[in-house]
Amino acid sequence: MWLALREIARSKGRFALLGGAIGLLVFLNLFQQALLNGLVTDFIGAVENQNSPVLVFSEQARKNVEGSFLSQDQADAIAAVEGVADTALIGQNTFTVLAGGDDADAVLFGYELGGLGEPTALVEGTLPQGANLAVATEADADAGFGIGDEITILADGGPVITVVGLASESRWAVTPTLFVSYETFEAAQLAVNPGSEVVLPSLVAVQPDDGTDLDALTDAIDASVPGTEALTNQEAIDGNPAVVNTSQSFNIILTLGFVVVLVVVAFFFLILTVQKARPLTLLRAVGAPRAFLVRNLVIQIVLVMAAGIAAGLVLTFLAVVTAPVGDVAISVRPSTAISTVLTLFVLALIAGIASIRRVLRIDPIDATVDAA
């Protein structure tokens, strides 16, 4: 510690530069993860924060809610599968609406009131108690989706929906979302498609019997009802095409960030070690064991990483608190921050291997020969 600290004290500039670079990279990394979380929540909040543990899609939809339509026969067959306690229809579509005096897009989730598909993150007001009432998304309250606001489905005979409650983190596809009764959804569908005779549900929500294994149940539904794909709530979220695409893009950037940290730390300490090869050789020659020098190197790596990470966390905190990105709610999950920090420490130690090997290779006899 003694030697490591003195060296840092005498080359404050360099170490501060490295610490600062690490801090910025940590900040970038955490902020991107926060942004990703926010985006994902904005994409699938409506499914994440509803009460049905299992959702059944049509098979061709490939986990895409917009592409999923089920028939009444399929809905009946699902209800008959062993382990299913209860089912309910869910209808979902995007409509052009008049809200707050402007045309806007809104997603409707129609569910059987009081049953499956009900929003769970209500923060204000009440759940809809009848037709043409809705829980809207909190983030859109100021855009004509506040409590008491009326939203008109733009079509001949389109229902006028009144907002009675607000739910947080319950948007779908980054669009204002309304949770309405299934009948209200049907009315909206028929208004925009006057020729159609029936409205097909998008999904069937399933309540399993107590103690039923969810994976086994979804397998059973897939097997016994042709043309369906049953997913747990989490599977529906993770498999959502928008979430999959966004996560993939972000993960590439995040991985690159980690690689940059690895390379920067590795080169910094390797250059430093090569530059001070003479004094290190001298120390070995006057009796310093290899472990003494390696310990000093590792202490320096840990200290610089700790300082950089602390700076990065502070920056991230300030950014998350002070700078909302559009209306995407960004937040850093503690578990994300902890795993990022641990990963960085492990990477930094891996990055140190090159320098450690260099230190181990020092031959003290070289202290007796000329620097040339």
Add this chain to the structure above:
Amino acid sequence: MPALEFHEVNKTYRTGGTDIVALDHANLTVDDDEIVALLGPSGSGKTTLLSIAGGLLTPTNGAVHVGGNDITSYSAKELTQFRARSVGFVFQTVNLVPFLTARENLLVVARITGLPSKTAARRADTLLKELGLDHRAQNLPTQLSGGERQRVAIGRALMNEPELVLFDEPTSALDTSLGEQVMELIRKEVKGRETASVIVTHDTRMTAHADRTIHIVDGRLDAGAAQPA
């Protein structure tokens, strides 16, 4: 008991198929408070001899005893410990850690050996004072003159209270009067501690400060080198 004994020590460097004999049947005895000057031309094997005595290099064959212990039987780990505890070395070229002050360059020795920091601080301050460096204690090596740097190196070599101190051309980078001063200082420090020392030089004027002068030519020592004065 003699501080240093070489008995029929050979050192051969093997480079690219040719053998270079750097030490040829060297016999040498240095008494426990004796100052020996080792005088010889460039390439005669002076640094090689010091490196073997200081546990940095193992001889091709022969026996080397320091303070009665046969160091040729030591493992690499034991040699490291031997260097830390039993010898002091002033090298021909680099002697100081550039990012440590004069005082810290002494203290780092104590950090290596694990000496309690109070004892270490007292010892370092005494040495710096004796070497006339008390006002330079907080300076980095780059802020010191050549003579001052050499004095810090001497202090560093004495920090672990060694039984044997080895100086490899301690005055070669200094002008004659400064060289004389440094030799005087070495004599004072070493004699005051009853420590044996070998001082390598190729400057005959510096031998006046030694108890005895031994010549080395082509790896061969004077015939009488094994008899202490």
